[in-house]
Amino acid sequence: MLHPVPASTRAKSRHASEGLVIFGGTGDLALRMLFPSLYFLEDEGLLPPDLRIIGTARSDLEDAAFAAQVKSAVQTRAGDDFSDETWARFAPRLRYAAVDVQDAAAFSRLGEVLEARRAIFYLSTSPALFGAVCQNLQVAGLVRDDSRVVVEKPIGRDLKSCQAINDTLASIFTEDRIFRVDHYLGKEAVQNLLALRFANTLFEPLWNKASIDHVQITVAETVGVEGRWSYYDDYGALRDMVQNHLLQLLSLVAMEPPASLDPDSVRNEKIKVLQSLRPITGRDVERNTARGQYIAGVADGRSAPGYADESGGDSSETETFVALLAHVDNWRWAGTPFYLRTGKRLPARSSEIVIQFREVPHSIFGGVDLMANRLTIRLQPEEEISLALMNKTPSLEHNGMTLKPLSLNLSLSHAFKDERPRRIAYERLLLEVLHDNQTLFVRRDEQETAWRWIDAIRHGWDHKSTKPSPYPAGTWGPSSAFALIERHAHSWCE
Ligand code: NAP
Secondary structure (H helix, E strand, O other): OOOOOOHHHHHHHHHOOEEEEEEOOOOHHHHHHHHHHHHHHHHOOOOOOOOEEEEEEOOOOOHHHHHHHHHHHHHHHHHHHOOHHHHHHHHHHEEEEEOOOOOHHHHHHHHHHHOOOEEEEEEOOOHHHHHHHHHHHHHOOOOOOOOEEEEOOOOOOOHHHHHHHHHHHHHHOOHHHEEEOOHHHHOHHHHHHHHHHHOOOOOHHHOOOOOEEEEEEEEEOOOOOOOOHHHHHHHHHHHHHHHHHHHHHHHHHHOOOOOOOOHHHHHHHHHHHHHHEOOOOOHHHHHHEEEEEEEOEEEOOEEEOOHHHHOOOOOOOOOOEEEEEEEEOOOOOOOOEEEEEEEOOOOOOEEEEEEEEOOOOOOOOOOOOOOOOEEEEEEEOOOEEEEEEEEEOOOOOOOOOOEEEEEEEEEHHHHOOOOOOOOOHHHHHHHHHHOOOOOOOOOHHHHHHHHHHHHHHHHHHHOOOOOOEEEEOOOOOOHHHHHHHHOOOOOOOO
């Protein structure tokens, strides 16, 4: 396990009876991610023996009917990995309580099912309901000093609304009891960034402006907005992806070595990066940002409608693509561009971080083109790390050498083929909540600092009369995204 669990916490989780209450227990996130993750933790013997798992929603369901829904969702996710024996251990943990979170009286039913257990309240509902859940939990006397709360993104759609939600949470739970999820932090490859940087001596001396020319972080999706149009149209790519996932990746790439893996050591370093981000305001909004919206095109080999067509013809100004040039103004990174890019209906589903090293200062190979070294950390679809190096082509030249860039490749799925591939990020996150470890969760100040930076960009866009530029589905975004990077004599790695 990457994160050491304090002995006091281990002891607590061994002895106290625990209850995990999932609000929104019949929703998409719970059935697709949370219950399958809990099932896999059961499979590996990682759930506390007396943990009770309680799903809640408004629907009137018997325990058995709820368990049947969960079983079907787990079977879909686990496929051939489903085991009747594991299910037989997991099913007795499940309970259901019908609770409309806006009805204070309904919480007494939850109290009966919880039976005075030490509770974790997982709020997998719309953030608009967070306030009602917290208040009614407190009124019903279900919040104890040792209760924890887990909250899903989005926490607000700007700094002000984020602060309002955080104030509500803080009125009931102390910060060390609040677990804010960014599921990217549960991904193996994202945690491996810490190992790559701080469990090896090789990269750290080079990890700075002197050796690194620029950094690219891309999170590309091939899907459109699917059934989430009304949510997405209110958020757009900047709020939905950059504020959380991309800025978390940037923080992990750019942060100083933390003193330890303890939650505040890591988060103190991450927030310094966010605080060092140069605000994008004034003329920089035009120069350093590009936004687009997909129009009809061909994606995944099939014709795909445009974003506005998916909504039924609304003339929305929501961006489905964004590219940014960010500057981290500190001693390590001053002058090193960080290019961030994310979008929907792009040609490939891929998330990767590219560390582009500087060119050699002087070539002794005559007119041969030398490609600068490049470290690529791929998070999906496969977890891979590759390092591009220049090599001599084996041949008998009489006139200098022929050189070629080749890659040192580390395929994590190949190197660890006995491990179950494609773990769900929530397995790690739920395990860390059970162990009271906040290292992989976002602290309030981190989240609000990120929103402050995002709000400045959003305000800049709102003051311009331009709309997102169109890009055909199945392409790498609008031409303005290419102009943004080419202006600095760089190009996107594809
Ligand atoms: P969803 O499919 O719409 O599910 C919402 C759940 O909340 C349902 O179980 C619903 O059941 C319950 N609910 C709604 N109103 C309620 C009320 N007044 N009282 C009690 N329960 C109520 O939503 P979701 O996709 O699972 O998303 C849940 C949260 O996670 C959202 O904040 C979303 O932004 C976030 N999130 C989701 C995903 C994802 O992949 N789905 C990813 C990241 C974050 P009833 O209608 O029966 O009450």
